Amino acid sequence: PKWQWLALAVVLVGYWAAFALYPLPGPNFDYASAGATPNWPYNFTGFAAHWNKNTNLAWAFDRWFLNLFRSDKSFLFNGGGYATLSFIPTLGTMILGLIAGGWLKGGGTGWSKAGWLALAGVAGLALGIAADSYGICPSVKRIWTPAWTLFSGGWCFLFLAGFYAVMDVMQLQTWAFPLRVVGMNSIAAYCMAALIHPFIVGTLRTHLGSDVFKVWGEAYEPLAIGAVVLTVYWLILFWMYRRGIFLRI
Incomplete structure (x- = not known):
């Protein structure tokens, strides 16, 4: 259904825009209190810096949200960079699963379904790699960035296409x-x-x-x-x- 594609676009583009609009750390930013360092070799530069560890929108949200709950110690940062808001882009992954399931349940031949799954896989990989390569959105699994959603989703589509073609279309199932x-x-x-x-x-x-x-x-x-x-x-x-x-x- 078209609403699934629309929902996917809203989730990924909206989440990307929220990170992109969140300001980068200023010259007086206290990196130590965020468990980060400006010279960390894995930091992104340029526009992609909006997704750097513990200086991004999701970190800021957790620093506000998690301190609303009573605790003996204030929340400052997650050492691994994980964030509560990561559930939002994972909804995109779930929607990709709904789309794939709909194709498998729909009409058409088995080979045509496998073909569409493979095509979607290639498209997801291409979009995810392009977004990361051109600095539009880095591919970071730990915070499940939109680029990672597309990249990982692309691989899932390709694996599903392969297994479906071999096991359901060709009926070669014993090995599995x-x-x-x-x-x-x-x-x-x-x-x-x-x-x-x-x-x-x-x-x-x-x-x-x-x-x-x-x-x-x-x-x-x-x-x-x-x-x-x-x-x-x-x-x-x-x-x-x-x-x-x-x-x-």
Whole structure:
């Protein structure tokens, strides 16, 4: 529906304009109190500086909004640069999902649907990269900038087009069983990733030794941890899959 495209444009352009119109830090700005530094190597310059960490509109909003609640300590900044207002551009990501779902449920051949998804993916990537490259809007995942919304959405469209073409149009589905086990219990997967990761790592280190993940060297320890924890997650999800246990909202 046209209203979805209109809503997407309002969200992304409106959020972009709000950041663009928020003034840049003045010469007397107290960077230390914002957890920022003017010489940080990852700071943007020029127009893109409107999206710099902890000197942007979303940071200013949090410094006002979060201090409305009673607390023993005043909120000054988030060390990672995360912001409450980031929920607004993520609405754009959700709308892109609605659009994709509408295409899949609509008429037309399977190949035409896959084609439209792929075309949308290329367009999203092109717009996101162009906005970032020309300094119109930097692509920053942590605050979910409009450019990042388009860029990440483009990749999602491309992956969806590929999976849809292979699994639904060509009916080549057997290979995807490991993915299906996760996808059918995605809520459980998200909860496990948020709640039991430290427990799994700690338990394995307790019983197998503190250096168990350094078997290929310290440089590869994070990779080893990720692979082992992911395997444990999958085995739990497989157990749930075999017993028909699926978390739903």
